[in-house]
Amino acid sequence: MTSAQRVTSLLIAASLLAACNNQAPEPSPTDTAAVAATDSATVSAPAVPVSLQDYVAAATTPGGNCALDAVNGGPSAGTSVATGTQVSMSGWIADAANGVPGDALLVLTGTPRSYSGALPAGVERPDVAAALSSESARLSGYNIDVSLQDVEPGDYALTIVHGSTSPQACNLGKALSVTPAT
Numbered sequence: 001m002t003s004a005q006r007v008t009s010l011l012i013a014a015s016l017l018a019a020c021n022n023q024a025p026e027p028s029p030t031d032t033a034a035v036a037a038t039d040s041a042t043v044s045a046p047a048v049p050v051s052l053q054d055y056v057a058a059a060t061t062p063g064g065n066c067a068l069d070a071v072n073g074g075p076s077a078g079t080s081v082a083t084g085t086q087v088s089m090s091g092w093i094a095d096a097a098n099g100v101p102g103d104a105l106l107v108l109t110g111t112p113r114s115y116s117g118a119l120p121a122g123v124e125r126p127d128v129a130a131a132l133s134s135e136s137a138r139l140s141g142y143n144i145d146v147s148l149q150d151v152e153p154g155d156y157a158l159t160i161v162h163g164s165t166s167p168q169a170c171n172l173g174k175a176l177s178v179t180p181a182t
Contacts, residue, residue: 061166061167061168061169062168062169062170062171063095063096063163063168063169063170064093064094064095064096064101064160064162064168064170065093065094065098065132065170066091066092066093066094066160066170066172067091067092067172068089068090068091068158068172068174069090069091069092070088070089070090070091071087071088071089071176072087072088073088076089076091076174077174078175078177079174079176079177080176080177080178080179081148081176081177081178081179082148082178082179082180082181082182083148083149083151083152083153083178083179083180083181084148084149084181085148085181086145086146086147086148087145087146087148087176088143088144088145088146089106089142089143089144089145089146090123090141090142090143090144091141091142091172092121092123092125092128092137092140092141092142093119093121093140093142093160093162093170094128094132094134094137094140095162095163095168096168097136098132098133098134098136098137099134099136099137100121100122100136100137100139100140101121101162101163103162103163103164104118104119104120104121104142104160104161104162105117105118105119105160105161105162106118106119106144106146106158106159106160107158107159107160107161107169108151108156108157108158108176109156109157109158109159110152110154110155110156110157110178111154113152113154114156115151115156116161117144117146119142119144119160120142120144121139121140121141121142122139122141122142123139123140123141123142123143124138124139124141125137125138125139125140125141126138128140128141148178151178152178153178153179153180154177154178155175155176155177155178156175156176156177156178157171157174157175158171158172158174158175158176159171159172160172
């Protein structure tokens with residue numbers, strides 16, 4: 001199995017998991033505004049299709065802490081976007097030791113297709129460091145623009161997979177509805 005096939009396998013297996021620890025408190029609406037105002041670099045990435053059939057045998061455990069704070073600058077719950085557009089997402093990811101994983105992937109799990117893309121962290125989040133009582137989580141934030149160019153309309157569960165040697169999945173507990181382009 002090539003490393004690309006292994007990563008893809010791990011992505012889908014992780015997205016099939018139902019939960020992560022999510023021990024940190026949910027951000028408040030004021031935290032969302034602070035995240036939107038915090039820049040650092042926003043990363044652009046396409047959502048790449050993956051097949052669920054490739055992932056049935058892969059094993060991944062739930063782990064880490066994560067949140068999706070904002071979608072397109074607004075609340076992250078109940079968001080709808082049109083296929084062929086770009087969606088901006090911001091939030092944070094920390095591994096089980098409350099450090100910043102260097103190899104996180106965002107997974108959109110839907111039926112019949114799922115998609116994934118790189119999710120680099122590095123945005124300063126002192127609120128997360130304080131909530132987790134871990135200074136190593138200070139750069140746990142992410143800002144990413146995801147291209148939905150080839151994403152089929154449908155509802156997608158959002159998960160973050162991290163850890164190349166011992167993969168873990170953190171369920172964001174959010175869904176993204178992709179509607180047909182008008």
